[in-house]
Amino acid sequence: MSVQSSPTQSESGFPQLLKKPMNALRHSIARRGVIGTVTFLPLAVCRITHRQLRRLSPTRLRSGRADAEFDVQFGVETCREVELRDLHIQSDNLVHGQGFQSTTHPDFRTLMQAIPTDLTNHVFVDLGSGKGRTLMMATEFPFAQIIGVEFARELHDVAERNLSVFSAPWEIRCNDVKSICADATNFEFPASNVVLYMYNPFDRPVMEQVLENIDQSLAQSPRDFLVVYNNPVQGDLFLASSRFDMLESGEDWMIFRSKV
């Protein structure tokens, strides 16, 4: 199954150029109502402009090349970005979800190498794992298990296909890899030590619920719990949490660790 929206068919004679914006408008009215959509419009225009400008930045052009290389090198499909409104997602949290975009391989390596711990007793969890690129990249590190949680069935299906054909040039150090199709707020964290990875997957209300779940899980079984947060838009929630200390941070990432 392809997660790309179909290329260029016209719908009842509607000019193709208008098809995507019309879809977005229909989708927004269904979610926010007419008044909500009109209020949301200026923010939407800012977001689209920002996204288009970012695509032209030298960093994004470089990471675009790294993305394409990853797919060619490993025989998978992880680099095409996907808007959530083009997918069929049965979750009230759809409105709070960020679109799909993969972490680049160089960024992932930098983040994993910044974790100052032996990983053999830690389970790697990616909340919002998309097409599963992080799950493949994580096999380079000696995790006890690797779990991806993705609420879009189409992306989860692509992840499963990618995992089945992926052949790594490195020694695979963790063979126990799975993608689960579920909403992040319903995921029950394993009782083992955890490295939780997130690449800005969702907005505040969902992150608050996830943090609440982590809090309860840690209250039940205190353990080492690392949070590797890439593009940490809701990072202040972890900074304010009495459960976590910030270990390290970079230009666009933060790593937190549960207090002992």
Ligand SMILES: C[S@@+](CC[C@H](N)C(=O)[O-])C[C@H]1O[C@@H](n2cnc3c(N)ncnc32)[C@H](O)[C@@H]1O
């Ligand atoms: C920016 S992408 C990151 C993909 C992947 N983690 C990576 O780094 O390559 C964010 C992903 O989070 C997923 N997502 C958003 N809200 C979610 C939720 N409530 N539960 C599960 N997945 C969610 C989106 O479908 C999307 O695939």
